[in-house]
Amino acid sequence: MNLGHLSDLYRQLILDHAQHPHHRGQLATANQTVNLNNPTCGDVIELSVELKNDRVADIAFNGDGCSISQASASMMTDLVKGQPIAQVRAEIATFLEMLMNDPEVEGADELGDAAILATVVKFPARIKCATLAWKALEQALGEAQQHE
Amino acid sequence: MNLGHLSDLYRQLILDHAQHPHHRGQLATANQTVNLNNPTCGDVIELSVELKNDRVADIAFNGDGCSISQASASMMTDLVKGQPIAQVRAEIATFLEMLMNDPEVEGADELGDAAILATVVKFPARIKCATLAWKALEQALGEAQQHE
Amino acid sequence: MVKDIATARNDFPILSQQINGQPLTYLDNAATTQKPRSVIDALTHYYEFDNANIHRGVYTLAERATEQYEQVRQQVADFIHADRDEIVFTRGTTTSLNWIALGFGAQVLQPGDDIIITVMEHHSNLVPWQQVALQTGANLRYVELTADGELDLAQYRQLLSKKTKIVAFTHVSNVLGTINPVQLMTQLAHEVGAYVVVDGAQAVGHFPVDMTSLDCDFYAFSGHKVYGPTGVGVLYGKREWLKKMNPVEFGGEMINLVQREITDFKAAPEKFEAGTMPIAQVIGLGAALTYIQKIGWSTIETQERRVTAAAYQLLKEIPGVEIYGPEMGPHRSALVTFNLKGVHPHDLATVLDTQGVAVRAGHHCAQPLMQTLGVSATTRASFGLYNQLSDVKRLAAAVRAAKEFFQV
Amino acid sequence: MVKDIATARNDFPILSQQINGQPLTYLDNAATTQKPRSVIDALTHYYEFDNANIHRGVYTLAERATEQYEQVRQQVADFIHADRDEIVFTRGTTTSLNWIALGFGAQVLQPGDDIIITVMEHHSNLVPWQQVALQTGANLRYVELTADGELDLAQYRQLLSKKTKIVAFTHVSNVLGTINPVQLMTQLAHEVGAYVVVDGAQAVGHFPVDMTSLDCDFYAFSGHKVYGPTGVGVLYGKREWLKKMNPVEFGGEMINLVQREITDFKAAPEKFEAGTMPIAQVIGLGAALTYIQKIGWSTIETQERRVTAAAYQLLKEIPGVEIYGPEMGPHRSALVTFNLKGVHPHDLATVLDTQGVAVRAGHHCAQPLMQTLGVSATTRASFGLYNQLSDVKRLAAAVRAAKEFFQV
């Protein structure tokens, strides 16, 4: 059976992140938590974020989902941990633009491992899986702003 | 313009009844009145009936409708006035059967002028017009029975 | 691209048919329109190539169906100048108006509040408000008609007050053909803080309708009256009101999370779309809007105005014919409702049918208006983009023949 | 006439298509079924020859459309052994169930009454009752599962009491495939004076369903799941309860008389059918039922049982596959829901799609059941009359390939 096409989606890097996701768990120091779900498939993410001095000082996630959503969360946490909030916001925007409109969006190369997820665009039904964690983070930062 | 076909529906007898309906009005002596309407077109009939000694002692109708419904009411009142209730019930059944199932139903020839309305069967959209008065009478007799 | 309107008729397969030995003269477009080949083909294509349940599957067909469905949402939004998340799909105008009344009206109305409607409403924009009034203790107020069949705006202004919570009225009357001044009426209603609900069933498809300029809060129309399939309609609501409005039907797909005792709903428009939607019909509606755009507004408006004016004129010339509603002019849309003295509308419609002319006879689901007009029934000829002067001539000839036949 | 089932596939145009270079193996029939040529043709024919609004016109087209529409009402009645005035057309199962909950449930429920549903309900037969419970102050009680994925009837008997007003459950679970004992459960519910509402979305079309023997009070199903068009469903109610039930939507055609302040409604079923109904879709549903009857129940049941048993067997043989619901046997209908250990259903479905195999992955609009099963999602293969052993072999091969690909 020829599954060659599939390797576009399930690159080794994605599978590695999915099987051994980074920053899984809950943060004792979190000052923002967001639960978000993908109602189509039931994927759930619980994101906890510690914001300090205008930075994402620490971040972790829990929840249950397919390899794309797990890998995406893992890559995202790698990327944003320690970064200034303003930069994180820009990266979220770039990532969502990459997946929802333009796989070759400018700045994609600054997304770290997550840049590889541009490949998901070829599997439209899976885009929501890839964006779930990022939307949760967007929401966490949005709520943080409201509290200021 | 060839309207020949139409003369099947609008026989002279029907037009005569429609233009000069018999027993129009309200009965001062009525002990049953029924208002019924044909919601499709808005035709309305107000039937008043005097039942006495198991007979339709007197009957009259008011209301507004097309020539078929007016003629049918006129013919019906001609037929049933003075008749025993049991006979009237049978005639209603025959009439409804004639229009809704079988234009050649047995007993149609005992319906007086109303027998001519068998022709309406060829104009299915008009059957409800022809049956309105008869259904009102059926209801009047039914209600009378319940009061007994 | 502007199409030649004379050939538009050929786009509609049903119109090539003979009825009672006569070419079909279909003049009941206000009840439902006929469907162009492209709409029928879109339905067939959907069922032959793309049919799958939407928003649910990760497989190819499901993705295709979902994408087409959501594209039509965007198309409808563009068509009426709104945003995609302001467009909810329903079964038709009737469902849209009921949901607005029950999901929004019931929520904002307090006992003693006023709901203003008009005497020219179709039952679908009347009975729901009557029921919500009964349920909430609100009062139903009616805008009356002027002598020439338009809404009495002076009386409308008088009715408006701080107590007015909702104003609901039709964009175009399905009996009188009156085009109501939506923009002005909305502005006046907004001045007293009322929400405005517009029944667009007889407007959409006849002329462009623009939510940004009308500024009403809710708008409803049906697919089957704009050359699309039966079984689909549209509910437009301003974003902030859809957010506030409660869903009226509950089930699959409109939820974020269902637990045994509580449910968390999605955001609008999804929160209103419970269970399997009329997917094929939404896609068919998309094809219908594309068809309308292909013909072009100016062509449609010009043709319908020409045909309506001719019908108005030819019928008026027949002695014994009485026409209802405003004079032929900018306030009259594409229909003419009339009576022939001495002939009941039902009898008239039967005569017309023998000539292949399909018109509607009856109360047109507007009984309070019939009472106001002092008639029990009327005859209505209503036009679509494919009607031509020849149709109108056949109509007038058949009315004259009926007159002779009944010797009135 | 019994048709050869091996050729039935040819009746469905969509099935001859290739997906990702593979023949389409459509195994998402529980979400929606594909449509035979005869249904697509019936829709086309309606729009090309008979399209008109029903119950309204005295002209030929309107009469034709009305007659066909009403004939399908009789056909549906015959199909489920009911009377024509017990058949209401709706948009689908979801609408049917909502109308029962809102139009009937809300009327009979008092604070403190019990509504019994089950943990295997689809959201469409769960959320409406949850909402009506909130609205009326009634309590929602759940029938739990036995270890083998059937309803716990002992616990059901315990739940039943004089306080039980409504028992609502699915005829066939859309996740477990369990066929519930409707007749027995109805009898027990009737003994305590409760009304019984059955969700037949996954039953109708797979085996004969008989209202006289089931004896439930209400029954709901969707056209699109029985090879008919989207946008149409059926609400069956016993005559006396439909008489009692309130309409939920108001508008044209369902009224006897509308006056400014009050409205008099028609009798059932008309009182529920407000506005323009999905006329073409009702006629398409008629064609679908005709198609089912042409194939014949015994052919359909034999084929679906064979295919389901094979799927059950072939999947079970794959190490790491866990199947949910009852053993293969008389209590299992035409679907198999499973998980492959170490591979998320979404990922599995994507792999299957590359092989042309369309299955559903997710919570199947049954989140409380997912919680009970202790999973967040599952993969479901569900069958229709056109599925064959070759489809099942493709499914199993693709699952094995996924297992290899993900090295689990």
Ligand SMILES: Cc1ncc(COP(=O)(O)O)c(C=O)c1O
């Ligand atoms: C058991 C069950 N009930 C109800 C429904 C809802 O049916 P529909 O989406 O056609 O309204 C479905 C289908 O998704 C189902 O499987």
Ligand SMILES: Cc1ncc(COP(=O)(O)O)c(C=O)c1O
């Ligand atoms: C003015 C108006 N409003 C509402 C409706 C109801 O539309 P539908 O029957 O498509 O729900 C109609 C059509 O009959 C109408 O003419």
